[in-house]
Amino acid sequence: MKSIFISFEGIDGCGKTTQINLLAKHFAKQKKSFVKTEEPGGTEGANEIRKILLRENNFQWSVESETLLFMAARNDHVEKVIKPAIEDNKIVICDRFMDSTIVYQGMRSPQAKKLSLILFELIGIYPDITFLIDMDPEIALDRALNRVTDEDRFENYGINFQRQLRQSFLDIAKTHSDRIKIIDGNRSPQQVAAQINESIETLVK
Numbered sequence: 001m002k003s004i005f006i007s008f009e010g011i012d013g014c015g016k017t018t019q020i021n022l023l024a025k026h027f028a029k030q031k032k033s034f035v036k037t038e039e040p041g042g043t044e045g046a047n048e049i050r051k052i053l054l055r056e057n058n059f060q061w062s063v064e065s066e067t068l069l070f071m072a073a074r075n076d077h078v079e080k081v082i083k084p085a086i087e088d089n090k091i092v093i094c095d096r097f098m099d100s101t102i103v104y105q106g107m108r109s110p111q112a113k114k115l116s117l118i119l120f121e122l123i124g125i126y127p128d129i130t131f132l133i134d135m136d137p138e139i140a141l142d143r144a145l146n147r148v149t150d151e152d153r154f155e156n157y158g159i160n161f162q163r164q165l166r167q168s169f170l171d172i173a174k175t176h177s178d179r180i181k182i183i184d185g186n187r188s189p190q191q192v193a194a195q196i197n198e199s200i201e202t203l204v205k
């Protein structure tokens, strides 16, 4: 079996986690060898950086420094988890990857966008397929704010920020329509999962 690198993207509360868990179950049923991982995180070092980035009052960082921290976490994750899994011909399911930096940081500064694009190229690993779970920002934000977490996350920026994030994700999906599949997340989890499974089948063929 050949490895497939799958990433999931979307605004906070879009239902990524549910879909990732359903896909992992689907692969487990098929007895396929896969690695389920997440960003920022996936390694001890990257989890330390996550704590720095998402703890309360993290906004002392400029958006450019924030970009470099997300990228440092990603580089560690790619070196230690993603690359070895791909070389091992495993399927990789990653909760967020590069597109999140282009959107969450890039949207707030042209310099940060430039930085993230340059570093993306340097890292040189691209998902084979990216599922963008597109979702009504009001509903997604409601869900995200109802989660219990000790992290200070981007959902705290409010509804206008979520709307801009959504638009920015849709824009990069248009630019990379060969890789990024827009999935309508305003449906039942089973309907969404069926479409995701079908896209993967098509890709593998």
Ligand code: TYD
Pocket (backbone or CB within 6 Å): 011, 012, 013, 016, 017, 039, 040, 070, 095, 096, 097, 098, 100, 101, 102, 104, 105, 144, 153, 154, 155
């Ligand atoms: P995540 O744990 O995926 O949150 P969620 O479960 O809501 O999807 O990501 C944590 C936060 O970090 C989220 O608000 C998005 C943000 N983020 C960035 O700003 N840039 C990045 O490069 C990544 C990977 C995440």
